[in-house]
Amino acid sequence: MCPLPDGSVFRLGSRPSPSLPNEFSPEERVLLLRLAHESIIAMLEGREISLAPPTSHLAEPRGAFTTLYYRGILRGCVGYVAPVAPLYRTVAESARGAAFEDSRFAPVTLKETLELEVSLSILSRLEPIQPEEVEIGRHGLVISLGANRGLLLPQVPIEHAWDRTTFLEQTCKKAGLPPNAWQTGARLEAFTAEAFGDRAVT
Numbered sequence: 001m002c003p004l005p006d007g008s009v010f011r012l013g014s015r016p017s018p019s020l021p022n023e024f025s026p027e028e029r030v031l032l033l034r035l036a037h038e039s040i041i042a043m044l045e046g047r048e049i050s051l052a053p054p055t056s057h058l059a060e061p062r063g064a065f066t067t068l069y070y071r072g073i074l075r076g077c078v079g080y081v082a083p084v085a086p087l088y089r090t091v092a093e094s095a096r097g098a099a100f101e102d103s104r105f106a107p108v109t110l111k112e113t114l115e116l117e118v119s120l121s122i123l124s125r126l127e128p129i130q131p132e133e134v135e136i137g138r139h140g141l142v143i144s145l146g147a148n149r150g151l152l153l154p155q156v157p158i159e160h161a162w163d164r165t166t167f168l169e170q171t172c173k174k175a176g177l178p179p180n181a182w183q184t185g186a187r188l189e190a191f192t193a194e195a196f197g198d199r200a201v202t
Contacts, residue, residue: 150175
């Protein structure tokens, strides 16, 4: 479950799982993961870091989620669905949010940063999609109706061995809607996500 900056909450899966060909090079992945760690440590030490994107690719506006683990246990998760800022800044801000603003957890301490594990999910833009077009392992889903909104990342149905219908129903439940809301007027949008973490690049 990941809070968003506006206070709403999305539930996410746990570990990254491979799906699509990688958009981000190994070097870019390392840069983003280091940025996430450094942004947390800098906040704790009361210092500023540069958020100027080092490449044009990392300057593109993108949504992203940062999930933190401490000794293998979830420690925080915050993200932005909409592409509201350059990816480089989004990663830094979502990392700080996961460390210090996830209301389910006490703020991360400097001692914990020594064993903190970061996982990033970089989102594509949201696009309307028909239920029959949803592909397990490729698409993440956002279902919304009125003030209710729920999101599941592409890896979630793989982790739980869900078929398409179950995936749609579970996304409705995460939005606080009836399981069949995807058939009765709820808005359905899809995205892809490239997920990677410390464990995959070290």
